[in-house]
Amino acid sequence: MIALIRKALTHPWLALAFRLYIGGLFVYAAMYKINYAAEFSTTIASYRLVPYWAVNTLSIIMPWTEIICGALLILGIRVKSAASIIAVLLSTFTVAIIINLFRNAPISCGCFHTIEDPISWWTVLRDLSWVAMTMHVYYFDSVLQTDQLFLGKLKRIES
Amino acid sequence: MSGPRTENTSPGASPDSSADERQPLALDRQLFHLKTLFEAARDLSTPDNPADILKVFLPIAMGPLGLTFGFGVMLRSDDIHVASLGLEASVKKKYEQTGTELVSKFFPDREIVLTTPRPVVLVGHHLSSDPNLPVGTNAVIAIPIDKCSYTVLGFGPKISDEPYGEDEIELLQGLASNLSAVLKKACAEEHIHGLNADLREKNTQMKEALELAENAREGLNRHAFQLQTLYETTLELSSITDPKVILNTFALTLMGTFSYSCGWIVLYGPGDADVAYRGSDPNGQVSLTSDEGREKVLTRFVELKDRMPHSNQSYLLEDKEGISNLPANADLAVLFSLDHEWRGAIGLGDSLSDASMTEEMKRLLLSLVGTFTVTLGNAKQIQLIRNLNKDLAARNIELQTTLDQLTSAKQEINIQTEAKERIIGLVHGEVARVWRASWLDVGLIILAGIVLGVLFNLSSPSGIKLIPQSLLEPAPAMVDVSKANYWTRNDDVVIIDARPAEFYKQGHIPNAMNIPKDLFNFIYSMKLANLDPEKLLLVYGRTISRHYDSDVARELELMGHEHVIVIDGGLSAWEDAGYEVAQ
Numbered sequence: 001m002i003a004l005i006r007k008a009l010t011h012p013w014l015a016l017a018f019r020l021y022i023g024g025l026f027v028y029a030a031m032y033k034i035n036y037a038a039e040f041s042t043t044i045a046s047y048r049l050v051p052y053w054a055v056n057t058l059s060i061i062m063p064w065t066e067i068i069c070g071a072l073l074i075l076g077i078r079v080k081s082a083a084s085i086i087a088v089l090l091s092t093f094t095v096a097i098i099i100n101l102f103r104n105a106p107i108s109c110g111c112f113h114t115i116e117d118p119i120s121w122w123t124v125l126r127d128l129s130w131v132a133m134t135m136h137v138y139y140f141d142s143v144l145q146t147d148q149l150f151l152g153k154l155k156r157i158e159s
Numbered sequence: 160m161s162g163p164r165t166e167n168t169s170p171g172a173s174p175d176s177s178a179d180e181r182q183p184l185a186l187d188r189q190l191f192h193l194k195t196l197f198e199a200a201r202d203l204s205t206p207d208n209p210a211d212i213l214k215v216f217l218p219i220a221m222g223p224l225g226l227t228f229g230f231g232v233m234l235r236s237d238d239i240h241v242a243s244l245g246l247e248a249s250v251k252k253k254y255e256q257t258g259t260e261l262v263s264k265f266f267p268d269r270e271i272v273l274t275t276p277r278p279v280v281l282v283g284h285h286l287s288s289d290p291n292l293p294v295g296t297n298a299v300i301a302i303p304i305d306k307c308s309y310t311v312l313g314f315g316p317k318i319s320d321e322p323y324g325e326d327e328i329e330l331l332q333g334l335a336s337n338l339s340a341v342l343k344k345a346c347a348e349e350h351i352h353g354l355n356a357d358l359r360e361k362n363t364q365m366k367e368a369l370e371l372a373e374n375a376r377e378g379l380n381r382h383a384f385q386l387q388t389l390y391e392t393t394l395e396l397s398s399i400t401d402p403k404v405i406l407n408t409f410a411l412t413l414m415g416t417f418s419y420s421c422g423w424i425v426l427y428g429p430g431d432a433d434v435a436y437r438g439s440d441p442n443g444q445v446s447l448t449s450d451e452g453r454e455k456v457l458t459r460f461v462e463l464k465d466r467m468p469h470s471n472q473s474y475l476l477e478d479k480e481g482i483s484n485l486p487a488n489a490d491l492a493v494l495f496s497l498d499h500e501w502r503g504a505i506g507l508g509d510s511l512s513d514a515s516m517t518e519e520m521k522r523l524l525l526s527l528v529g530t531f532t533v534t535l536g537n538a539k540q541i542q543l544i545r546n547l548n549k550d551l552a553a554r555n556i557e558l559q560t561t562l563d564q565l566t567s568a569k570q571e572i573n574i575q576t577e578a579k580e581r582i583i584g585l586v587h588g589e590v591a592r593v594w595r596a597s598w599l600d601v602g603l604i605i606l607a608g609i610v611l612g613v614l615f616n617l618s619s620p621s622g623i624k625l626i627p628q629s630l631l632e633p634a635p636a637m638v639d640v641s642k643a644n645y646w647t648r649n650d651d652v653v654i655i656d657a658r659p660a661e662f663y664k665q666g667h668i669p670n671a672m673n674i675p676k677d678l679f680n681f682i683y684s685m686k687l688a689n690l691d692p693e694k695l696l697l698v699y700g701r702t703i704s705r706h707y708d709s710d711v712a713r714e715l716e717l718m719g720h721e722h723v724i725v726i727d728g729g730l731s732a733w734e735d736a737g738y739e740v741a742q
Contacts, residue, residue: 037616038623042677045704046659052704057625060616065608072604078593081600106661138596147593 015141018133019073019083025130026070026086029112033063043110047096048103062089073137076145083138087131094127185326192330195223199334203341209233210240212338212345213310217244220334221314224327228315230293232258235308235346245315250293261291262309265301278302278335282323286313298323300335304346312338385523388416392527396534400541402426406435409531410505416527417520419507423487426503426535427453436487438508443487452486456504459485459494468496471536473528475521482506491516493528497536505531629706632713635698637727640736643697650695653687655715656730657700657707668699668733669741676710683718692719699726699733 008014033040041059044050050058066089072082093111097119100107108116109123199219206212213231221229221244228245232254239258243251254261265279281299286292292299292313300312312335317323323331392412399405406424414422414437421438425447432453436444446452459481460467468474473495476482482492489506496502505528516524616622638646646652647670654671656663663673674682696715700707708725715723726733734740 034615035621037619037621041623042659042705045702048702048704050704052627052702052706053630055704056623056627060612060623060625061605061609062612064612064615065605068604068607068611078597078600078604080594080596081604084596085601085604104665106665145593 010136010140012140012143015137015139016143019076019079019137019141022083022086022130022133022137023070023073026066027074028070030063030067030070032112033059034067037063040110043108046105046107046110047100048105049096049099065089077147079141079145079147080138083134083141087134087138090127090131090134094124094131097124097127188326191223192326192333195219195330196333196337199337200341203337207345207348209235209304209308209342209345209349210242212341213240214242216312216334216338216341217242220312220331220338221245223330224314224323225318226314226316227295227318228293229313230254231310231312232261233308233310233342234259234262235304246293257291258311262311264291265299265311266303266309278332278339280328280332280335282328282331284322298328298331300331300338302335302339302342304339304342305350308342308346310338310342381519385519385526388412388523389526389530392416393530393534396531399534400538402535402538402542403433403435405531405535405538406433407437409527409535410435410437413505413507413524413527417491417507417516417524418511419490419509420511421488421508422506423447423489424503424505425452425456425486426497426501427456428501433503438488440488446486449486455484455486456494457502459492459504460496460502463494468494468502470496470498471529471532472496473525473532475525491524493524495528495532497532497539501536501539627706628713629709632709635709635712635716636724638697638724639727640732640738643724643726644733644736644738646695646697652695652697653690655696655698655711657698657711658702658730659707662700664742666730666734666740666742668730669739671699671741674711676707676714679711679714683714687718690720692721694720695722695724696720697724697726699729701729 037056037059040063041056044059045052045055065085069082069086069089072078073086097109100119101121101124106118109119110116199216202215202219203212206215210233213233217229217231220226226245228243230241230243230246230250233240233242239255241251241254241258243254279301281301282297284297286296286299287294289296293315295315296313297316298314300310300314302310302312304310314331392409395408395412396405399408406426410422410424414420421440423434423436423438423443425435426433432448434444434447436447440446459476462481463474466474473493476492476494482489485492485504485506487506488508490510491507493505494502495505613625616625647654647668654668656667656671656673657676658673659675659677660673663671667673672682672686674686696712698708698712698715700711701709708729712723712725728735730740
């Protein structure tokens with residue numbers, strides 16, 4: 001039973017589902033941030049963790065990094081690298097939320113829109129679940145990867 | 160021995176004759192003796208030979224004295240001459256054998272005898288008993304002639320058997336003196352003749368020696384000339400390495416050395432012929448190089464059979480018919496051979512001298528040809544070595560080119576191998592990178608994010624500044640919280656909280672008005688539009704991520720407010736100072 005559960009939990013198709021979900025999530029979240037860079041910079045500033053001289057730059061670069069990683073996950077290209085970046089980003093967001101929860105800061109998450117509910121421990125739990133999904137993708141994803149379409153040819157060249 | 164007789168007697172005179180009768184007789188006798196001496200001197204002057212003088216003297220002495228016999232023994236060095244008159248032949252033979260002893264008896268010490276040059280005349284009957292003398296000898300005359308010549312004369316008794324008279328002894332003495340003088344003269348003349356003969360002989364020998372010396376000198380000169388010619392030719396040829404130049408130089412050398420106006424040298428090799436021709440015939444060189452010329456020369460070699468010259472040997476052609484069959488004009492020809500492949504001939508024609516070639520000249524010619532063949536052989540070897548070196552150099556170049564091509568090909572193979580390994584490595588790396596997280600991929604993704612973000616922000620109308628405005632603008636006027644607190648309590652000031660509304664609601668300075676940067680225009684137009692621009696405005700609100708106070712203060716200044724001051728440290732400094740905070 002445990003093995004079955006382990007097998008089900010580590011199944012590549014589950015990892016594919018997580019991969020598509022996380023990829024779509026990041027593409028969706030990034031679309032808003034890209035179109036409203038000024039608001040996203042205000043959101044970053046509200047966390048009071050980034051130096052004021054780096055806030056605007058980060059608000060411009062981060063959405064594009066997110067959308068690229070999300071797209072790579074969806075397309076199945078360089079999945080492990082993209083998943084690694086997304087895991088790091090999600091971990092950073094989670095830590096930032098936790099810090100501001102301890103500060104009792106009256107700020108919203110800012111993950112998808114400017115106006116959202118204030119951050120809470122549920123927000124932390126949500127982000128941690130996304131981190132877990134990303135880790136699952138990192139370790140178990142192996143199907144429907146675009147890289148694998150070229151892998152056979154590359155293997156022939158290698159041999 | 161009895162002494163000489165002093166009584167003067169003459170044949171036929173009686174003792175009783177008177178002095179007057181005797182005086183004319185004595186004068187006659189003296190005249191007779193003088194005539195005898197004169198005739199003796201005259202007769203003795205005729206013969207030249209001492210032996211002949213001795214023969215002539217005996218009748219001269221015996222006749223006037225009327226002696227029965229006489230003999231003479233003459234010893235000259237080791238020669239003995241004996242003359243006799245009135246004696247048996249055996250006596251003469253005896254003295255021819257023992258004459259030396261007779262002479263030695265009368266001249267026991269010849270050096271002493273020489274000190275008394277005058278002849279000694281001994282007269283007496285005692286001489287008859289001397290065993291060395293013939294029986295009956297009455298007078299002996301000993302005459303030393305010179306150091307090596309002595310004469311002893313002996314005379315027998317008078318026919319009248321009378322003893323010798325004094326005048327007769329004087330006559331004998333005088334004759335002996337004459338004889339001595341004549342003998343000495345004859346011996347001297349003979350000696351002079353001998354000396355002259357010796358001198359002539361020596362002159363002849365000297366002339367012969369001079370001729371020999373002259374011949375030897377001429378021979379030496381010729382040898383020196385030949386050696387000089389050989390040396391100079393060797394020196395000249397040894398400095399030349401081109402075979403054609405050697406042929407020309409040697410042809411000229413031979414023409415100059417042996418005085419010929421025409422000279423040629425031809426050397427035939429396998430399919431090749433080198434020629435040097437110096438002569439008046441315009442077709443000479445062509446005829447030498449032609450196949451016919453080659454055949455003619457090589458035919459001479461074949462004709463020599465076992466005398467055919469082998470490697471570095473030469474042969475002087477003396478057969479006129481053979482010389483005339485050579486391809487070019489020649490009076491003198493030499494065949495030579497460098498080896499079994501290279502053979503040639505040398506010809507000299509039109510001699511400028513009438514003298515024929517001597518054996519020495521021929522030897523010189525062969526010696527020069529020997530030097531020439533060695534030098535030419537060396538030059539040919541050098542030429543061969545040079546050609547081989549050229550071929551070797553050409554082959555080396557070809558080999559080097561091949562090596563370069565091989566090296567280039569090897570380098571290309573190495574490059575292709577390396578490229579293949581790199582491609583395989585890249586493929587391997589790419590394949591491996593697909594299955595793991597790569598720092599390169601991470602970097603590329605982040606770089607793509609940066610590039611796309613910046614480009615999109617620059618092109619987007621809602622783009623924001625990469626660097627915040629507050630970092631570039633001058634810092635606003637600042638005041639510390641204590642003074643700000645003083646102003647809020649004693650002066651008419653307006654306090655503005657520039658933070659977002661959520662933070663304002665959590666806590667703010669009492670009587671502070673919340674005007675966030677994002678809602679500045681809206682709130683300002685509602686609440687502060689009519690505010691006196693001279694009024695003091697205190698602004699606060701700053702975090703690590705945003706300078707709200709600076710941004711709002713700048714907006715207020717743009718609205719015309721002249722006294723806008725930022726509270727240093729904001730609400731946190733205010734709280735730390737213990738001042739009241741409104742909720």
